[in-house]
Amino acid sequence: MASDPLPGNPLPxxxxxxxxxxxxxxxLGVQFHFDPQTGRVRAHFAPGEAQQxxxxxxxxxxxxxxxxxxxxxAAWCAGHRAMAVHLEFDYRKAVPLGTPLxxxxxxxxxxxxxxxxxxxxxxxxxxxxxxxxxxxVLADKIFENSEFxxxxxxxxxx
Numbered sequence: 001m002a003s004d005p006l007p008g009n010p011l012p013x014x015x016x017x018x019x020x021x022x023x024x025x026x027x028l029g030v031q032f033h034f035d036p037q038t039g040r041v042r043a044h045f046a047p048g049e050a051q052q053x054x055x056x057x058x059x060x061x062x063x064x065x066x067x068x069x070x071x072x073x074a075a076w077c078a079g080h081r082a083m084a085v086h087l088e089f090d091y092r093k094a095v096p097l098g099t100p101l102x103x104x105x106x107x108x109x110x111x112x113x114x115x116x117x118x119x120x121x122x123x124x125x126x127x128x129x130x131x132x133x134x135x136x137v138l139a140d141k142i143f144e145n146s147e148f149x150x151x152x153x154x155x156x157x158x
Contacts (some may be wrong), residue, residue, distance in 0.1 A: 004083075008035030011073060016122040019069040020054045030066050030103070034077045039106055045121070048102045058095040062128050063121055070105030071117035071134040078107045080115045081135035081143045090131045093123070100124055113138040 011032045013022040021027050028051075033041045045066050053059030068087055075082045095101065105119040119132040 004044075006033040006035075006044070007037070008033045008040075008042070011041070011077075012141075012149075019066050020073075024141060028066060032070065032073050034073070036077075039074065039078060041070045041077060043103045044072060044100060045103050046098055050095060052097060054094070054112060056097055058097060058099075060089065060091055063091070063095060063101075064132070065091050066103050067105065067119040067121060069131040070103050071132060072105070072136060073097045074105040074107050074112075074114045074117055074119075075136045078110075079113045079117070080107075080136065081111070081140050082115050083139045083142065084134055085137050086135040088133045089106060092128045092130060094155065095121070095129050101129060107134065 001010050002074050002085070015021050015023045016111040018027045020030050020032060022029060028044045032041050034041050037143055045064065047058035047062050059156055064087065067089065068084055072082070072084060078090060091098030100108060101118065101121045101123065105123050108118050109116040115136040117134040117136060120128055122132040123129055
């Protein structure tokens with residue numbers, strides 16, 4: 001699974017971002033892809049020793065952060081310059097360190113300034129490790145001077 005190509009186009013990393021930034025030596029370095037056919041953002045992620053919680057298993061926070069990013073990126077790719085205000089995670093199965101996961105995030109509903117999202121992390125056999133839900137709100141003022149451009153790049157690729 002980790003070597004399987006993901007559908008869609010790769011999204012750029014954002015410098016020092018903890019999840020997707022290539023300039024952050026302490027970050028996760030996750031490479032996300034946006035599929036305009038499905039509106040989903042996907043990535044491969046295998047938590048390593050630096051993401052350990054219980055001995056031999058990934059810390060819940062190390063799984064939450066890339067799911068937050070996947071859901072947020074899906075909102076941005078749908079044209080919403082938004083940020084998370086509420087996140088929920090349901091941990092279905094413990095994730096052994098080094099296990100490759102397929103992360104997905106997508107928009108489920110838009111209502112005014114609110115963007116509702118869902119996400120999931122799946123094992124190679126398709127079993128769900130983590131399910132997530134997010135509420136994002138438009139935050140144009142916060143991002144007005146930002147270099148984030150996932151929304152524009154996603155539109156250019158459709």
